[in-house]
Amino acid sequence: MAKHETPLLDQLESGPWPSFVSDLKQQAEVRAKNEAGVEFQIPQDAVEDLLGVLELSFKHGRTHWKHGGIVGVFGYGGGVIGRYCDQPKLFPGVEHFHTMRVAQPCGKYYKTSYLRELTKLWDFRGSGVTNMHGATGDIIFLGTTTPQLEEIFYTLTHDLNQDLGGSGSNLRTPADCLGSSRCQYACYDSNALCHFLTNEYQDELHRPAFPYKFKFKMDACPNGCVASIARSDMSFIGTWRDAIKVDQDAVNKYVENDPGYPANAGAHKGKDWGPFDIEKEVLALCPTKCMKFENKTLSIDNANCTRCMHCINTMPRALRIGDDRGCSILVGAKAPILDGAQMGSLLVPFVEVNPENDYEAITEVIESIWDWWMEEGKNRERLGELIMRQGFQKLLEVTGIDPQPQHVAYPRTNPYIFWKEDEVDGGWERDVVEYRKHHLR
Structure with a gap:
């Protein structure tokens, strides 16, 4: 009872x-x-x-x-x-x-x-x-x-040789995907980076000194199995800088519906989805339309590829990630507490993930952001909210990162960066400043 x-x-x-x-x-x-x-x-x-x-x-x-x-x-x-x-x-x-x-x-x-x-x-x-x-x-x-x-x-x-995790206004326990220990798409060793950051920042993890919580999450590839882009103040997403590797023979095996080359790696076994259609299932779903298939050849405009992984996931035996691998760093994601849910904004388009120098390129970005946030952040204000309040350009200034075309609020439409008048010499640059001053602000 x-x-x-x-x-x-x-x-x-x-x-x-x-x-x-x-x-x-x-x-x-x-x-x-x-x-x-x-x-x-x-x-x-x-x-x-x-x-x-x-x-x-x-x-x-x-x-x-x-x-x-x-x-x-x-x-x-x-x-x-x-x-x-x-x-x-x-x-x-x-x-x-x-x-x-x-x-x-x-x-x-x-x-x-x-x-x-x-x-x-x-x-x-x-x-x-x-x-x-x-x-x-x-x-x-x-x-x-x-x-x-x-x-x-x-x-x-x-x-048990086991530590507690984080809670309160401190660094929360870093989290990662399986990474290169299991995944063929991993662009860096997320397990190694997670282990390093956990040990490197023990004080920040156990002794709250931040305005509010701060989360690291690591996705070793753009598939984002940890969903770090939506769930962490600083997100490390694996990427590559060179071209997607293409096996044209394997591409044609998919197109010919060879039974040894099931689309989506055979993830839909047990249900007949009909014959594979590369135009409908790959090319038309590419977010930037950077692919075409002509004369039994698949070509990719890699300069316009956003690394969404759809084509690679659909034809994994024909397409592979590139060899020049590292990660992108995004900042400012959070759940809807004060100003609503936010996705991470791209800060560093590409950085090499190098354990040999204790990930120096990554820790420099982390610590410059923390210095700014701890100085300027209000009580219970997440990093993303500080960025909204003071502006993305201020974030670039404190991190010493130069404005780049990838720094956009909404892909391909709305630049974060507005040039100051004293930063241009005149001519068309000054016309751009005037146009933005009157039409975009």
């Missing part, structure tokens, strides 16, 4: 998809039976009370998690998020129910033995409820009490 009636939550189990409510009920039952004989260090009915307080929030239409109360572990300003219930008499098991963020490994590669140790620790000193993974990327431990925080931290750092 459940401790709390949850008719509203029960509705979330009725659809065709897996439900977190079912998972929580299962965990509550496991803790109630405790067949493993675990000596729980937090209330045994914590998960049951978690369901109860959520039901009450649904009933009242407002949260019952209250503000106030800062908790953490010694020496760290982040990694622990305080959670307190405003109905402790009704739900004593979640009177305090803190969240801990555990830094994920690069590429999220785990050994099963490691995961067993994590879950064993959390069953013992927490609720046993986890989130794999949070939006930032961390392993999320959901629900423990204040006295257990230092105990958990000690076990993580001393026994």
Whole structure:
């Protein structure tokens, strides 16, 4: 018999998809039976009370998690998020129910033995409820009490060689895709860069000194499996500077519908999409129309290619990324908190990703931006909002990056950069300035 009636939550189990409510009920039952004989260090009915307080929030239409109360572990300003219930008499098991963020490994590669140790620790000193993974990327431990925080931290750092992630106004745990460890399209080693940045900026990760949160995310190719362009203050997206490599024989195999060359790498097995049509499925879908297929030859105007990856994904055995590889750096993406959601803006069109000099070209950009943001940023103002407030040209000035044609707000239409009158000599340049002054501002 459940401790709390949850008719509203029960509705979330009725659809065709897996439900977190079912998972929580299962965990509550496991803790109630405790067949493993675990000596729980937090209330045994914590998960049951978690369901109860959520039901009450649904009933009242407002949260019952209250503000106030800062908790953490010694020496760290982040990694622990305080959670307190405003109905402790009704739900004593979640009177305090803190969240801990555990830094994920690069590429999220785990050994099963490691995961067993994590879950064993959390069953013992927490609720046993986890989130794999949070939006930032961390392993999320959901629900423990204040006295257990230092105990958990000690076990993580001393026994599991594991660090906490970031929370608060600091650098959040850097996140990356699988990169060159698994992906044929990787333009740089995202795992290595993620590992370097995580270690290089430990102070920024654990001791909040920023106006607000700051996220690094690394996509090793333009496919963007981590969606860094939409989810990080600084995004590193793999790219290349030379031409796409074309195997014309393989192109014609696709065109001839050779069974050994399925379009989209055979991703649509089980459904007959009809014969492959290169004009309809590749050329017409190219965003810049930089490709043509004539006389059994595919030609690409690489100067106008935006590296969208569509043609390569569709015909992976015929087209390959170039050899002159590196990454683009974009800045300013965030979720809709103050000024709405923002996508990242291109700052550095291409930079070599060189571990031999400790990624010096990348860290110079990072630190010049941080110096500006920490000096000029308002409280709880993300980098993207500072860029909106002071202008992209100001960002170029503080980073020492010269304006380039790629610095546009909206591709091919709206330049960010307006030349100052004292920067041009006259003639047509002055006419451009006057036109922009009266027509574009």
